[in-house]
Amino acid sequence: MPAQTLYDKLWSSHVVSAEDDGTTLLYIDRHLVHEVTSPQAFEGLRLAGRSLWRASSILATADHNVPTTAVKEIADPVSRLQVSTLDDNCSRLGITEFAMGDRRQGIVHVIGPEQGATLPGMTVVCGDSHTSTHGAFAALAMGIGTSEVEHVMATQCLISRKARSMLVRVDGALGPGVTAKDIALAVIGVIGTAGGTGHAIEFGGSAIRGLSMEGRMTVCNMAIEAGARNGLVAVDDTTIEYLRGRPYSPDDSEWQAAVAVWRELHSDAGAGFDRVVEIDAATIEPQVTWGTSPEMVSPVGGRVPDPAAESDPVRRQGMEKALAYMGLRANMPITEITIDKVFIGSCTNSRIEDLRAAAAVVRGRHVAASVRLAMVVPGSGLVKAAAEAEGLDRVFMAAGFEWRNPGCSMCLGMNDDRLAPGERCASTSNRNFEGRQGAGGRTHLLSPQMAAAAAIAGHFVDVRTLAA
Amino acid sequence: MQKFEVHQGLVVPLDRANVDTDAIIPKQFLKSIQRSGFGPNLFDAWRYLDEGRPGQDCATRPLNPDFVLNQPRYAGASVLLARENFGCGSSREHAPWALEDYGFRVVIAPSFADIFFGNCFKNGVLPIVLPAASVDALFRAVEAQPGYRLTVDLPAQKVRLPDGSEFAFDIDNFRKYCLVEGLDDIGLTLRQADRIRAFESARRTAQPWLFKEGAR
Numbered sequence A: 001m002p003a004q005t006l007y008d009k010l011w012s013s014h015v016v017s018a019e020d021d022g023t024t025l026l027y028i029d030r031h032l033v034h035e036v037t038s039p040q041a042f043e044g045l046r047l048a049g050r051s052l053w054r055a056s057s058i059l060a061t062a063d064h065n066v067p068t069t070a071v072k073e074i075a076d077p078v079s080r081l082q083v084s085t086l087d088d089n090c091s092r093l094g095i096t097e098f099a100m101g102d103r104r105q106g107i108v109h110v111i112g113p114e115q116g117a118t119l120p121g122m123t124v125v126c127g128d129s130h131t132s133t134h135g136a137f138a139a140l141a142m143g144i145g146t147s148e149v150e151h152v153m154a155t156q157c158l159i160s161r162k163a164r165s166m167l168v169r170v171d172g173a174l175g176p177g178v179t180a181k182d183i184a185l186a187v188i189g190v191i192g193t194a195g196g197t198g199h200a201i202e203f204g205g206s207a208i209r210g211l212s213m214e215g216r217m218t219v220c221n222m223a224i225e226a227g228a229r230n231g232l233v234a235v236d237d238t239t240i241e242y243l244r245g246r247p248y249s250p251d252d253s254e255w256q257a258a259v260a261v262w263r264e265l266h267s268d269a270g271a272g273f274d275r276v277v278e279i280d281a282a283t284i285e286p287q288v289t290w291g292t293s294p295e296m297v298s299p300v301g302g303r304v305p306d307p308a309a310e311s312d313p314v315r316r317q318g319m320e321k322a323l324a325y326m327g328l329r330a331n332m333p334i335t336e337i338t339i340d341k342v343f344i345g346s347c348t349n350s351r352i353e354d355l356r357a358a359a360a361v362v363r364g365r366h367v368a369a370s371v372r373l374a375m376v377v378p379g380s381g382l383v384k385a386a387a388e389a390e391g392l393d394r395v396f397m398a399a400g401f402e403w404r405n406p407g408c409s410m411c412l413g414m415n416d417d418r419l420a421p422g423e424r425c426a427s428t429s430n431r432n433f434e435g436r437q438g439a440g441g442r443t444h445l446l447s448p449q450m451a452a453a454a455a456i457a458g459h460f461v462d463v464r465t466l467a468a
Numbered sequence B: 001m002q003k004f005e006v007h008q009g010l011v012v013p014l015d016r017a018n019v020d021t022d023a024i025i026p027k028q029f030l031k032s033i034q035r036s037g038f039g040p041n042l043f044d045a046w047r048y049l050d051e052g053r054p055g056q057d058c059a060t061r062p063l064n065p066d067f068v069l070n071q072p073r074y075a076g077a078s079v080l081l082a083r084e085n086f087g088c089g090s091s092r093e094h095a096p097w098a099l100e101d102y103g104f105r106v107v108i109a110p111s112f113a114d115i116f117f118g119n120c121f122k123n124g125v126l127p128i129v130l131p132a133a134s135v136d137a138l139f140r141a142v143e144a145q146p147g148y149r150l151t152v153d154l155p156a157q158k159v160r161l162p163d164g165s166e167f168a169f170d171i172d173n174f175r176k177y178c179l180v181e182g183l184d185d186i187g188l189t190l191r192q193a194d195r196i197r198a199f200e201s202a203r204r205t206a207q208p209w210l211f212k213e214g215a216r
């Protein structure tokens, strides 16, 4: 058999049928569901008189609209209806749901892996583009639209076409203070937000091997910001250790057999990729975005670029629009940009490791007086409980951060957490699009460590230069 | 789903790259549990001068006169001309729902984000990829000539220009078939239910842990 990529193996093991033109019916093992992209799918099923193919493949939670303060009920009636519609659909159809108030509730991409519901070798779908996160487990995971959510509910299959393959190899050692988030942003800075379009990206190399599962999830989470529907990382001991003993993980009696299958989930030596991008980990510095697309990114020691120096007219116009929206001057040092709010959270960076890293920066310090709000939003109820057991909540609160309940929160501001027009935010989320965190709000993406350091300084600062 | 065969319509140029789905339909409108009614909020933050809220009457809101959709010469456009990486960002199908509800049947761009591209087909909106040079030429032509219309012939896979010239485009056979026939692909897939069941039971035997039921 010719050498196969990890993507080839995952793809071929799920093909139910394929047409000559490449249109393929792919079997789906796990379907994650949240309240925003599912109501029309449930309604479509009901109107067509169709039933769910396999209810036990679905794990649902409410995350986008849930309040992060201690209220019991959602104040906004439109949000409340969306969440209660999910509750009703799940109870009517026998779907497991971690509803508001369940201690396992959280951001869908945090709870899937946390429960062991994302396993190596699976196909995982969710009506959410950041489903790419789950590829960190060598699962073929992809975001789908609501029509496809309905299709998977009814048929347990997705109609798809095989993508091209890309290997992003990050070799070498990351410098101190440089994280998985910086790898992700640096990769997007190199290949652009459309660089991965039509591709499945496998992340490899010694720097990726050296990341924890949390870090690998951060990198795969951002694959979609590079245009790729899937991010992938091969299985190794780190993957297997993470999965031991989780609620949906294989029972003891099946564990050895499962591990034997999982050990095959890597690209074979000599497997060919359509494109290979190589990055030296040692050259990656802490990153901060300055514009309204994740590819508009700079090392923290850099300056806001000058559109006048850009020769491509469409790009130049894009930069001018971005600087006007962001309220920034060309050539100003990134470290001179002052911030109003800090958001540590989202499916990119709200796991326990992220909170530990941010807490280590803020411990014994205080949020700058000029910062109006600094908030930490754990990715799930279980992350929150784990952080509290370690005392991280007290570290954050002593430093002047608000310690909130789990949810998507200010990643996109569908609940009450959002930026006011013109407010500038240091955010650990994944999208800096216009209005993403609130109409007129200005988002700068960066790592949890860098967000914590910005909170303390009141402006962007190289976390490596904060005095110990 | 509405069938798509030959469509002729007025073209509106949206001259910016990387138009994301947050821009196409901002998040506050995703709270709806309906599939329709998103058209008035298409490109909301660019189209209106105030901040849009769900459920508001958009007819009384102040329009942004600089936004291309608001210019009288483009009223009633059904073909959207765009730049590269159109539809990047979130998977929200609300984006094609909003385009369709507004009246767009065709989006032409040099490239599209993958998920958005697929979502369009499910909603009777045809996304067409043309080479950057052809898209450039169309931008120049549309801006130069008020009332510029294109004819999109899906069965022939051609975009016809008013001067009689044409651009060919590619499309998957399956997607073309579903669009031309206005077909529901769930029904088509369910014709293969036996194969799906056979695949599933073989998988359950080989890797039973994939079918474990979690704690309720």
Ligand code: SF4
Pocket: A063, A064, A107, A108, A109, A128, A130, A346, A347, A348, A407, A408, A411, A412, A429, A430
């Ligand atoms: S945290 Fe943000 S990116 Fe992640 S699922 Fe929620 S809204 Fe989407």
